[in-house]
Structures are given as C-alpha cells and as structure tokens.
Amino acid sequence: MRDDEAWERLHLERTWGPKKGLIGWLSEVHHTAIAKRYIITAFVFFLLGGVEALLMRWQLSGPEKQVMGPDLYNQVFTMHGSTMMFLFAVPMMEGVGLYLVPLMIGTRNAAFPRLNAFGYWTYLIGGVLLYAGFLLNVGPDAGWFSYVPLAGPQYSPGKRVDIWAQMITFTELAGLAGAVNLIVTVFKHRAPGMSLNRMPLFVWAMLVKSFMVVFAMPAVMVASTCLAMDRLIGTHFFNPAEGGDALLWQHLFWFFGHPEVYIIFIPALGMLSSILAVFTRRQVFGYLPVVLSMVSIGFIGFGLWVHHMFATGLPQLGQSFFTAASLMVALPSGVQIFCWLATLWGGRLWMRLPLYWVLAFFAVFVTGGLTGVMLGTYSVDQQVHDTHFVVAHFHYVLIGGAVFPLFGGLYYWFPKMTGRMLGERLGKWNFWTFFIGFNLTFFPLHFLGMMGMPRRVYTYGVDRGWQPLNLLATAGAVIMAVSITLLLVNIFWSLKRGEVAGDDPWGADTLEWSTTSPPPSYNFLHLPTVRGRYARWTAAEDQPVVTGVRSDRKEVLVTRLLDAAPDHRAELPGPTLWPLWVALATGVFFIMCIFTPWGVVVGGVLLFITLTGWFWPRPPYKEELAPEQPS
Amino acid sequence: MSPPRRTLDVSHLPTFAFGHRDPLWWGVTGLMAIESTAFALMFASYFYIRGNFPHFPPTALPFYVKVLAAVITGVMLLSVVPIHYANRAALKGRLRGMRWGLALGSLLGFVVVALRIVEFLWIGFRWDTHAYGSIFWFIVGMHTVHTISGSLEDLLLLGVLFKGPVEEKHLVDVHTNGRYWFFVVASWLPIYVILYLDPAVLAS
C-alpha cells in the first residue's frame, strides 16, 4: 500500500468511523451497521416465529391434542403470521437492501443516514411491543389479517388487537423510511457511469420493492389507524350498524397485503439474479426482460388484491376482472423464470452453496406459483380458500420465493459481511435437511386442504381422517428445525473459525466485492466508476476512480438520475442520538394511544421537541455559507 | 491491486443544488407520494362508506360550516403567495425575503388551524356519531395535522434564519419546505371538493 493511500485511509477512518462506547453504538448511522442490526433482529424474529410454527405443528400433529388451548393457539398463530410478515420478511429484505445497495452502487452511505437509524429503532420498538404483549398474555389473537368485526371493539375487548395495530404502525413507519431512503440512494448516489440501464439487477429489485412499499404500506397504516380509532374512541369505520363496512377493512388490508407478498419476494429475485450471474459465470440472460418483469410485477401487484376476497360474494364481473389480473402476473413471473433457466442453460455452473439454494428455488417456487394460478382463478379459489391448501401455497411461494434465495444470499454475502466463509459441509447438511423438511411439511398440506381442513383451527376431530398427513407435516417441521439449528451452528462456528474470505472469494461482478470484507466505515477508499453492467467484470484495466471528494468531511458524490453523471458533492450527517429520541417519542405517541387519546397530544409535543433537536443546526458549521447572514 | 492511473476529479463540483438535483427533493417527493396514497385511500374509504347511507349525508353540514370551509380554502390558497416569495428569496440567498415569506406563511397556516377549530366546534356531529362522521373527522383531522406540522416547520426554519449561521443547505431546506407546503395546500383542494362541494352535501 502506498503512503498516500494509507494516509487517505486514516483520514477516511477518522471522518467516517463510529463513535466509541454505548453512546457511539446508540448514535450509529452508517448503513452497514444499521443494516446488520436489521438483519440480526429480523433473524431473531424468524427464530421466534419458527418456534411458534413448531408449537402449532405439535398441537396439530394429532386430533384433539392438548398442547395448547384455543386462546393460546390463536395468539400463537397470530404471532407467527405477524412475526414472519412484519418482523422478519420485510425488515430482513430491507436490511439486506440497506447493507448492499450503497455498496453495489459505489457510495459511502445511504442518502438519509439518520432516517435509517430512526427506521431501525421504530422497528425494534414495534417488535418488542408485540412480544412484550405476548409475554404478558395480551398477545394479539385475531390473526395477522385482523378481520373486523372479530378484531373490532365488540368481539375483541381488551388490548390485544390494539397492540397488533400499533405494531403495524411501527413496522410500516420503518418500512416507509427505509423505502424512501433506498429510492433516493439509488436515484442520486450511483457511481459515475452506472446509468439506470447498468444497475445491477439486485438494485433494480430493491428499487421496485421500495416503490411498492411507498404505495402499499400507507393502506395498512390507514386501516390500522381506523381500527385503533374504532377501538379507542368509538369511530364506526367498520361497524355496519352505523354505516361502516366490514369489507372495507379487507379491501384496505389486501390493497397492502397483496403487494406485501411482492415486497418480500422481489428483493429475493434480486438476490437470485446476483447469485445466478456469479455461479453460472455469465451475465443473466435478458437484462431488459427481467427488469421489465420486475417493474410490471410491481404494477400488476396492486391490481389483484381482491383475489383474497373471492369468497366474500363480490359481483361476478369483478371476480372475472381480478382473476384475469391475477393470472396476468404469471406472465412476467414466467418470463423471469425462463430467463434464469436460460442463464443456467447458457452458463458453466459452479456448484457452490448459494447456487444450491437458487436451484431449489426453481422447483419450490414454481410449485407455489402454479398453485397460485389455481388460487387466482376464482372458481377454484372458492373451493380451497381458507383451507390448508392455501397454507401450503403461500409457504411454497414465500419460503420458496423468499427464504430459499435469502439463504442462498446468506451463503453468498456472509463472507462480505463478516470476512469469513460459511462452512461448506455443514452448509450442505443445512441445505438438504431444509429442502427435504420443507417439502415434507408443506406438500401434505395441499391434500389436507382438499380434504377440507380449514386454516387457523386449533384442533380437529378424531373422525376427520386428517391425522396421518398432519403427523407427516409435523415431522417435516422438526427436520426444518434441525436444519435451522445446523445453520446457526454453521454461522457461529464460521464467525470464529471460518475460512478467511478475502475481498472477493467468488470472482463476482458487483462493486461490493471490490472493497475489503467486511467493508470499512467509508465503504471505498476511492469512489469507483462504472463502464457497463456487471461493473467489475466490465471494468477497464485502468478504470478511473473518483477524486476530489473531501475525506475530512462525510462527503459523497451526488449523480444525475438517469445517466449517473457527477452533479454535486453533498455532505451527509454523522452519528447522532436524535433518531433514537424521535423513535422513542414515536413510541410514546403510539403506545400511549393504546390506552388514551391523550397519547396524540403528549406524543405530538415530544415529537415536535425531538424533531426540532434533529433538524436544529449545531457546530461545526459548514464553511459554505449563504451570501446573507443574520447580523 | 494496481494503483489507479486515471481519475475522475469532482472537486470543482458545487456542494449543494436546488430542485430534483438535490437528494432531499426526492426524499420529500417520496413523503408526498406516501401521503398522497394515504389520502387517496381515505377518499376511497369515504366513497365506500358513502354508499352505505341511503340518505346522504346522514347529518347535514350547517350553512356556516360550508362558508367557513370556503374561507379556509381561500386562506390556504392565499398562503401560497408568501411561501412562493420565500422560495424565490431562497434561490437568490436573500435573508429578508425568506424571513418575511416564512413568517407570513406560518401565520396564515395558524389562521387556518384556528378556523378549523371553530369549524369542528360548529359542525354538529362527532367522529363517533356515525361512519360518515368517522371518515369526515379522519380526513379533515389528518389534513389539520399536516397544516399544523407545516406551519411549525416554517417557524423552525425561521428560527434557523434568525439564529444563524445560515449555511447553503439551509437555502435548499427553505425551498424544500416551501414545496412541501404547496403539497399541503394542493392536498386540501380535493378534500374540499369531495367533502364540501359534493352536491348532496351542498344541498343538505
């Protein structure tokens, strides 16, 4: 390393490095640090959700089992659904995106670092609130969908549903903050030369996902606010007796709830595309069709929420329309699958663990997609709706479509995040047990649904003939649990003893692999430039680097939206506690609102105070001052 | 790693920019998109609930509330003038113009809030009277929250402009804040049309 390079590194480290101690930890705003917290927290919730799943499978392994009573079971399945959707899947994808996107596009931090920190803290408050409620026996018990009137004031007295509603508000706030952050980071901070049509597919996926969050999550926030108000101050949004409407809830919820599935699934497509390119040693076939497919899934995803409501007795015309829309989404999904298959077909496969998970994705996800076509067809949906067939379907789609690629991504990016490789042998055990356990658990549920077994039942009669398949499913769940244990062992073992990865163990194409593993607090010594898709593969030997960005301040390069030509230099804020205070004020606001409407006033005042603290300028002031100053 | 031979020097580039070149502009655009979606969904809910009432509206809006709503709309539109003036001043870095614009803008914002409180006192039904009351109070209440927060934001910036030092990026902040206020005003217009100018409501 040359002397001036070492000097530069030192300088950057001093500028970008975190503060020390507990305060330093709490005031951290760098995207890799925040993203790691997201990922770890979401993984912990994944484990908790998994334990809940095991409890349910235990209860259902035989007829009339007494592992839990109905009250606890209903809490457990509500917790499982809410945890997996709101506390695991979305934040996990958010976290992976926050970690990788700034690195992949070659910048030093996300566009709004403090917003990132705020998002994490609100998410954490939401998750802790939900589990605190559960432990105090006020765990929500009306399902992750909280249909009214069951979740309304009359049929769910107490505070259980209120806790659910406010958890939603917290996690959606976090999701929205993260989405806006990612959009702006992608739009304005890409490395010079990375025009929109040279962005890695992963970045495209995160962009599409973030746009979907922006337009989908307000729906559930509006809905959960209405529900909370119905319960707290006696509004009548969902009360048919006073002109409200029970189905209005379902419309609002699924206007969010269906895009939610794609919000979880599209980032996984990005991970999959990254892995495929590297392990087939070629570009992904059909960049443009794949991007267009993701974008059109993003659009169509908003036009099919009603297929969750085919059994509510809608007019036939509406059902036909939403059936057509639901089937339409199979086309871009299909085109993507075909492009990836072509990539496999045209490449030379490097059989490493990330690719294993991706290959399994094809079998599992396509199965779920095909049952999805069945469910999107209203005639069939009106048969299997709300049976275990649906449980099978969406676990095939969500675990197959999101968790398999996510685990592939874990094996792929773990070396970048930690500097060490995950163990290959344990990894293979982890993979095969998961694959087998998964199919054993969920494939039989298709049949159970066709036999008439409803969802969300805490038990079933001895005479129903549902025991053998349920027992099989439970056995599969145990195998999955073993698999996850192996994964945990692998992670902890590899953190200490794993093979040292180096900067780029895979010979990969995206920019995160051009910096150290794990990346330094400033991400890159020199901000990179790009001359093609697959940035590192297409880089010229003397590919220029950016100079003239100050290293004594947290300065980053802002580029133009379309062609990523350099536009101006911007300074990003550094570590601060204010996002934490604002998140806590938000916490007081919404948690107090569970008990009294005065929460709005108290929380509002606290929010104003903390936000003022957030935005109030304080030294050191920048030297670039406006031409006129107060005297 | 071989030492880089070619470089792309960006030291000559400015350190701030107005409009869509500025990341914050996009951040605020995202916020507007989120809030527009929320308002759109509230409107959809309004129409959904409206269909449940054979006699709509179940409680008529008093005449003076209709007048008041028109006045509020007028004041809202009027507030665009000082804020626009502040924006122009921000582009040129003129302190006086920004201060006057923000001060008048927030004053008009608080006038709207005061009138809104009077409206709520006169309106004759509550959020728990019926579903129409619920959605009416919800939409108007949410907009009032935006009006309050927008006006407070004006005051906050005013404080920065008086305290100093005023950095370049504060000019961008003033401009962004102004744009957000335009959004608050613009989002009031469909609310006014849908909630107050509905023929059934007007005739009631």
Added chain:
Amino acid sequence: MRRLLPLLLACTGCGGLRMLDARGPHVARLRSLWDLLFLISAVVLAGVVLMMLGALLRRRGGSRAQVPEVEAHSVPPGGEGARPVDPARERRMGSAVGTAAVLTVVLLFVITVANASTGAALARLRSPDALEIQVVGHQWWWEFRVQDADPSRNLVTANELHVPVGRPVVLKLNSRDVIHSFWVPELTNKRDLIPGQQNTLELQADRPGVFKGQCYEFCGLQHAKMGFVIVAEAPEQFEAWRNQQLQPAPQPTDPVAQRGQQVFLQGPCALCHAISGTDAAASTGPNLTHVASRSTLAAGTLPFDRGHLAGWILNSQSLKPGNNMPALTLPPDDLQALLVYLESLK
C-alpha cells in the same frame, strides 16, 4: 394418475380428497376445471424442473477462475475481466424464452376462459324453484331456516340441515356477529357469512349422503369447533323431516320429563334457547325444539347421546372452551329430568 392419488390417500387411512369427490353438479363442474388446472400445472412444473436438471447435468465445472461472459460491447478493451457471450447461443436461448412466454400466454388464456365458463356454468345451475334456506352464522354454531312459500311453514333448526336430493338449494347467508364462511367440499364452493350483507350460494346433492361442513373463516376462540352436517335424502324423506321439524315439541307425558321441562323453563336454559310449543323463545343459542333428532351436539363437537349431553350441560367450558354457554350446576335429579326431557325432543 387422477385416480391413483386419492386412492393412495384413502389407503393410508386419510379421508378422501373430498373436494374432488363431487356429489352434485356444482362440484362436478369445478372438478373438471380442477383437472385441467392440475394437468397444466403438472406439465409446467415438470418442464421447469427438467430444464433445470438438464442445465445442471449439461455444463458444470465452472469455477472462480472461469472468465465470465458478458455482452460483446461491454467486454473491457484489453482487459481479461470478461469475454463475449456466444451470439448464436444467445439467439437460440432468446427464441426459447420467447416461445415459452407465448406458451404461457396461451395457457393463461385457456385457464381464464375455462374459469369464466365454469363460472357461467355454475350460474346457469341457478333455478327459480330452488329451495331457499337462510343460514345465519353465530359464534360458534349455525342457524338454518328452511323457507317456504307459506311463511307458517318456515322452520328453524341448528347445526344439522336436511336437503332433498336432486333439487337445487339456494342458501342465503348472513351473520349475527363476526364473519364466518360456509363450505361443504363435496357439494359446494365457499361463501362468507358477513354481518350487514346477504350472500347467496347454491348447492345440489345428486345422491343421498351425510356431509360434514364447518366454518372456514377464522371467527374467534372456537372457530375449530363450528361444524355442521348436511343430510341429503330422497325428496319424500326430506318432506317427512321438514314436517316433523315443523311440529312444536311434544308435551311430555312422563312425569320425569315433565319435571325436566320445568327445569328447562325455570332455569337459565330458557334465557338463550327456544323450544316451540313452550314459553322458551330466546334466540341467542340454538333452537332446541327437535334437538334429539340431530346427530351431534355443540355444532359437531360431540355425538348426541345422554352421556355427552350431561357433560355438555354441566361443563361445556371444558369441552369447547370459550363458547357462550355458561357452566350450570344442577342437582342430580334435576339433571336427570332435564336429560330425559331433552332426549324426548325428537
């Protein structure tokens, strides 16, 4: 293949795939659609998996050292970072992907048309002279009201419904509290019972049989134990059932049963339940006029016999926790009398 799987499942001691076991024209229609979808799905899945396995077997042995392939125009000049993809191969793959996309469109079109025509066929099965039955959902039991042109012949019963074979039945669905959902896999598709809204659902049984249904929309604590039974029987048997259900409950003649009736009417039972021909006319709980003619208790939770009836009356909360019937404490004699009385309500 179509027959094999259900058979296999039946052999392993599972109930059959009831949804495919059509016992009426509606489900028979749906079955044809299902078969088409199943066939398409199986072919597509097999195709994708075979393509994947083909690729897997074909060209392995990539490694980190392998120079990646990218578009010819983005291969770096002079660099060794990448080499160009083979344009001929890309073209072949392009036409394969294109063909697959076109096939997808065709299949989706076929499915859309098949679905719509199934919907239309189901609509055509609607008949003006269908037997109308009102179904009211309650937490956690079913109220059935068999309607007649003559309002005095409207009958009310609970949790067990008889329908005539061969005659279309139209169900008018509504709920008294939260959302429930009605499905009998062999006879119908599914429809929600929503408070403040009336939904309709048609069914028709072609052959006699006893079919289990239950609630399919999560409706609270005892969603799992909200079952019902549909008995399809010959029209004359159905008429006999209807006439018998229309009768008021017989006045007990046996002194023990008479005492049981007193217990019923003077105790808390009459606060919630109705028995026609007596003063008990409450509608909070199931109508018990002919409770002894039903095969189950507590919405399919227990078989109807004296032991279970006694257990249910004394301790319903441990049999179906959270249900709306309070636990009763009755002296043994009163209980015996009540049981005798209830059992007389054929």
